[in-house]
Amino acid sequence: xxxxxxxxxxxxxxxxxxxxxxxxxxxxxxxxxxxxxxxxxxxxxxxxxxxxxxxxxxxxxxxxxxxxxxxxxx
Amino acid sequence: xxxxxxxxxxxxxxxxxxxxxxxxxxxxxxxxxxxxxxxxxxxxxxxxxxxxxxxxxxxxxxxxxxxxxxxxxxxxxxxxxxxxxxxxxxxxxxxxxxxxxxxxxxxxxxxxxxxxxxxxxxxxxxxxxxxxxxxxxxxxxxxxxxxxxxxxxxxxxxxxxxxxxxxxxxxxxxxxxxxxxxxxxxxxxxxxxxxxxxxxxxxxxxxxxxxxxxxxxxxxxxxxxxxxxxxxxxxxxxxxxxxxxxxxxxxxxxxxxxx
Ligand SMILES: Cc1ncc(C[n+]2csc(CCOP(=O)(O)OP(=O)(O)O)c2C)c(N)n1
Ligand code: SF4
Ligand code: SF4
Ligand code: SF4
Numbered sequence: 304x305x306x307x308x309x310x311x312x313x314x315x316x317x318x319x320x321x322x323x324x325x326x327x328x329x330x331x332x333x334x335x336x337x338x339x340x341x342x343x344x345x346x347x348x349x350x351x352x353x354x355x356x357x358x359x360x361x362x363x364x365x366x367x368x369x370x371x372x373x374x375x376x377x
Numbered sequence: 378x379x380x381x382x383x384x385x386x387x388x389x390x391x392x393x394x395x396x397x398x399x400x401x402x403x404x405x406x407x408x409x410x411x412x413x414x415x416x417x418x419x420x421x422x423x424x425x426x427x428x429x430x431x432x433x434x435x436x437x438x439x440x441x442x443x444x445x446x447x448x449x450x451x452x453x454x455x456x457x458x459x460x461x462x463x464x465x466x467x468x469x470x471x472x473x474x475x476x477x478x479x480x481x482x483x484x485x486x487x488x489x490x491x492x493x494x495x496x497x498x499x500x501x502x503x504x505x506x507x508x509x510x511x512x513x514x515x516x517x518x519x520x521x522x523x524x525x526x527x528x529x530x531x532x533x534x535x536x537x538x539x540x541x542x543x544x545x546x547x548x549x550x551x552x553x554x555x556x557x558x559x560x561x562x563x564x565x566x567x568x569x570x571x572x573x574x575x576x577x578x579x580x581x582x583x584x585x586x587x588x589x590x591x592x593x594x595x596x597x598x599x600x601x602x603x604x605x606x607x608x609x610x611x612x613x614x615x616x617x618x619x620x621x622x623x624x625x626x627x628x629x630x631x632x633x634x635x636x
Contacts, residue, residue, distance in 0.1 A: 323612060
């Protein structure tokens with residue numbers, strides 16, 4: 304059976320570290336970085352990239368258009 | 378641009394499932410982390426882009442946190458005096474009836490200083506879309522009480538909480554304009570979860586289509602958050618909004634056209 308795999312791309316400097324994407328993700332792909340970006344925010348990043356299913360919930364929830372989502376069948 | 382990708386092999390143009398519209402500019406929005414204004418800008422830009430209306434749209438921005446909207450959405454935007462956006466939009470739409478015209482206003486702008494403009498534009502049935510961002514507070518000026526503030530809710534000018542007897546009860550502008558014959562489509566939505574974002578986007582798309590029919594004012598309230606004014610984290614503020622705001626401002630359509 305084909306499996307849906309996804310990958311997000313986070314535009315780090317645009318992120319404000321609000322955590323809304325993290326709580327919107329159904330698979331636990333996203334975590335907040337310990338490091339901060341240029342504005343001092345702990346940015347979101349795909350901590351568990353293998354879990355991503357490309358559903359775009361994170362991107363829909365993101366207030367600032369930070370996340371792009373890619374999706375494919377393998 | 379500094380980017381972090383999950384799995385590089387999947388990140389190819391043909392696999393793109395979602396990215397923000399180019400109409401949402403590269404300028405970092407001035408909104409606080411987790412503020413619903415950003416989401417509404419993002420989906421409004423998406424709808425205008427998807428319908429190919431970039432050069433046929435004129436927006437009117439308010440006084441409030443979203444005063445600088447013209448920096449973030451790449452369409453023509455006129456900034457109006459406090460509360461006067463519906464009057465400015467009336468003039469624009471009457472002079473340029475073929476354009477898609479919208480106002481974008483907070484609750485202090487639309488439901489306090491601009492109450493008269495709101496009611497009369499809706500009563501005249503101006504053929505515009507009014508987007509009403511209700512966060513129950515004056516965000517920009519530091520969290521003062523608004524007409525929409527909930528009873529018992531603390532603000533910088535009601536530090537012990539709003540008292541209905543002396544300060545009035547939450548003003549439900551959306552319910553009021555729904556009673557006016559001039560309004561065509563009136564709905565109350567939110568953008569605090571991915572599912573609600575999708576619903577609000579659908580409502581905006583409908584309102585754009587309805588404007589072509591010239592049947593009256595479309596009015597979309599978006600119950601939103603103000604993490605800074607409410608003194609909560611963004612995630613807490615969304616939860617609080619669900620538990621405390623929605624019982625007073627229930628989501629759903631208040632007036633739908635008879636198709
Ligand atoms: C004529 C006038 N009166 C008062 C103000 C001060 N003022 C600026 S923004 C604002 C209220 C904004 O609140 P709201 O419309 O709810 O928008 P938010 O900032 O919460 O998005 C006020 C009273 C002003 N700029 N002009
Ligand atoms: S696309 Fe879906 S699974 Fe992947 S990170 Fe975003 S919300 Fe999580
Ligand atoms: S929702 Fe957007 S701004 Fe907020 S933490 Fe996630 S990527 Fe950053
Ligand atoms: S003050 Fe409130 S409404 Fe204004 S940008 Fe900050 S969170 Fe948003």
